[in-house]
Amino acid sequence: MDYKIVIDASHGGDDIGNSANGIVEKDLMLQISNYMKDRFESMGIPVIMTRETDEIITPEERVEKIMNTYGDNSDVIILSNHVTSGGGAGAEVVYALRNSSALSNLILEEIENTGQNTSLPYQRRLPSNTRKDYYFIHRDTGEYTQPVMIIYGSVNNPDEAAKLKNSALEYAEAVVKAVMQYIGKPYISQDMNQNGIESNAYVVQNGDTLYQIANRYNTTVAELKRLNQLTSDNLQIGQVLKIPTVSKEQKDSLYTVKSGDSLYKIASIYDTTVSELMKYNNLSSNLLQVGQVIRIPTVNSRDTYVVRSGDSLWNIARKFNITVDELKRKNNLTNNLLQIGQVLKI
Numbered sequence: 311m312d313y314k315i316v317i318d319a320s321h322g323g324d325d326i327g328n329s330a331n332g333i334v335e336k337d338l339m340l341q342i343s344n345y346m347k348d349r350f351e352s353m354g355i356p357v358i359m360t361r362e363t364d365e366i367i368t369p370e371e372r373v374e375k376i377m378n379t380y381g382d383n384s385d386v387i388i389l390s391n392h393v394t395s396g397g398g399a400g401a402e403v404v405y406a407l408r409n410s411s412a413l414s415n416l417i418l419e420e421i422e423n424t425g426q427n428t429s430l431p432y433q434r435r436l437p438s439n440t441r442k443d444y445y446f447i448h449r450d451t452g453e454y455t456q457p458v459m460i461i462y463g464s465v466n467n468p469d470e471a472a473k474l475k476n477s478a479l480e481y482a483e484a485v486v487k488a489v490m491q492y493i494g495k496p497y498i499s500q501d502m503n504q505n506g507i508e509s510n511a512y513v514v515q516n517g518d519t520l521y522q523i524a525n526r527y528n529t530t531v532a533e534l535k536r537l538n539q540l541t542s543d544n545l546q547i548g549q550v551l552k553i554p555t556v557s558k559e560q561k562d563s564l565y566t567v568k569s570g571d572s573l574y575k576i577a578s579i580y581d582t583t584v585s586e587l588m589k590y591n592n593l594s595s596n597l598l599q600v601g602q603v604i605r606i607p608t609v610n611s612r613d614t615y616v617v618r619s620g621d622s623l624w625n626i627a628r629k630f631n632i633t634v635d636e637l638k639r640k641n642n643l644t645n646n647l648l649q650i651g652q653v654l655k656i
């Protein structure tokens with residue numbers, strides 16, 4: 311199934327929700343909802359929000375937005391974010407009468423892993439009609455969608471409020487992780503995205519090619535294939551690719567082709583040659599595409615030099631910090647005449 315996520319930042323505008331100990335529900339919930347949206351999108355999952363700004367949105371408008379966008383389908387997961395002013399039992403999840411508790415259990419497990427207290431997930435019925443859900447987010451969102459109301463903690467309880475202030479995004483991340491697990495898509499942790507060796511994992515999205523991904527991350531198709539042990543250029547949506555981390559030094563030796571560039575121009579900027587660039591980048595032609603990343607050979611990596619117009623043994627020797635005699639000896643040269651295109655060992 312191609313799951314879609316609805317993130318419901320509860321309350322908004324004059325409806326501030328629960329408020330105590332420096333926490334205002336509408337604001338904190340918008341903050342964590344925005345966070346979740348970015349996280350899901352970074353892993354290629356479609357997301358809509360019921361509100362993105364501090365405004366009043368009625369339950370009817372929320373339901374309409376969800377139904378008009380994704381319809382009444384079982385691949386629609388609705389995450390309604392709240393805090394409570396009662397209790398103090400930690401995080402709670404309320405699920406719909408029509409659904410199982412599977413998703414809710416995963417969410418609470420992950421939240422518990424962050425150190426927050428949790429209780430068992432539950433359903434809540436309308437007192438006037440016990441066949442119906444108590445909350446509109448369950449009751450009015452069709453027969454197939456999977457809505458959960460997540461209550462992260464109680465703002466009245468000073469300990470809980472302090473936890474919420476410090477760890478709200480951690481709880482949000484826990485929900486993201488649980489949902490990814492539930493929908494069976496690869497989860498990429500936030501830490502991995504921000505730093506460290508594995509920091510640059512990328513989830514392949516519809517329409518991606520190795521070439522585009524290589525350009526986006528300042529690397530090459532060959533490098534991506536090597537790192538991911540790919541034997542072909544075919545990608546699958548949802549596939550997780552390792553992206554090489556690029557040191558500052560390496561970054562300096564990468565050049566992104568701009569409109570009007572030629573290999574000749576780039577070679578002259580970096581004091582190298584077209585044939586050297588072609589060899590170093592495994593290029594079979596000298597046609598470039600805008601956005602293509604070219605590796606620039608560093609002096610150490612060069613063991614050969616292709617003679618260019620205007621070169622002399624003297625300037626080549628100086629360029630590589632060797633003597634003319636050494637250069638001649640290494641290349642068995644009997645005189646000082648060079649030909650353009652001649653390859654010298656350095």
Ligand SMILES: [Zn+2]
Nearest residue numbers: 320327392393
């Ligand atoms: Zn609320």
